[in-house]
Amino acid sequence: MHRRTALSVSAALLVAAPLLSACSSAEVHPGTAAVVGGERITTAALQAQVKDVRTAQGRDERSAQLIESSAGLERVKLGKMIQLRVLEKAAADAGLSVSVKDVEDVRKAQVAQAKGTAELEQAALQARVPLAPDQIDGEFRFQLLLGKLSDRFGEDKVLVPLAAAAKELHIEVNPRYGAWDVKQIAIGDAETPWVNQRTRPEQAPAGA
Template identity: 55%
Template sequence: MHRRTAISVSAALLLAAPLLAACSGETRPGTAAVVGGERITTSALQAQVNDVRDAQNRSGQGSAELIASTPNLERQKLDSMLQSRIIDKMADTAGIEVSEKDIEEERKAYVAENGGTEQFEALLLQKGAMSPGQTDRFLRDRVLLTKLTAKYGNGKLEEPARTAVQALHIEVNPRYGAWDAKQIKLGAGETPWIVQRSQAEGAPVDPMAVPQR
């Protein structure tokens, strides 16, 4: 038995061509970004950053290394939030929904394949700078990407991603960087390609690693 696993923390590095010019306009005070006319506030972004820092500090002897490995955590978390909005838009356009049951099944599979909940959460923290409280969003993205791939075909998410990005009219507060028009991510961010692959049941899965092809 095999299950498809969407690999990577971000979601929209699906395109090779420029899709969206960086917006240099002024954003309202307290706004980190505007996506589809809705604000991502600086307080919401900071809450995610604080959650990660708290989890890193609780991680024990490796906490200093984890913190040192994420010097641009605000940008990284904002990029992750933006990528999730893009996935949501793609799913909405495709008429795809995700249920709590879907998320729980995905969680059970990841937990089983990575040796337990603690190990899975530690892996997400280390590889993707995600706190335990941010796991649900990660799993939701994975489920949606799998369903989108089932609908459009493996390697054929470019057009729905193009449509979603253009429709959202993303604006980013320059404090956090600027959109990379070629790769659809915040400049200087780490956004590996999304890869769909089959994984033998029972083999450990690194949800953040990009496998060799």
């Protein structure tokens, strides 16, 4: 695995912020949360991701606090699902990919850093965009794709291929989830630009 694509549990999982949520003026069919590249993201698929997180939160001793701190989870999760498709399109256009082994290598490193799988899962559940245990590998893949694109184009220019990919995908989102900001490729009120979520091994963990 490329040295710069290693992730920090504290930075990659605990500091992750809501990224993309989309809305165009076009109508979407009932039962559809979004259409990306002609493919539907169903409300059922979205709600399944939310349910997984809520179930995991419900098992935690700080359940009420975790649920309260993750209000608007449907919108956030839809944003991440859309972002992943944008990343995949941009990476494919650039001839880049992330293998299963790449993800496995990151998981091993993160489990070691967190000093156990249970600790890693707890950290993921406390993320600003909380992750259920079965969603962690997807987040690693997300970060690796973004890392490879940033390596190829530069962190200050990676928005160019991402914007091009998003445009080609003709993203339509059910208006109930928010408004699409074409220029920022992000939800309008996002606190942190999503391209800045990428981390490097030399960065100190949050709170260190």
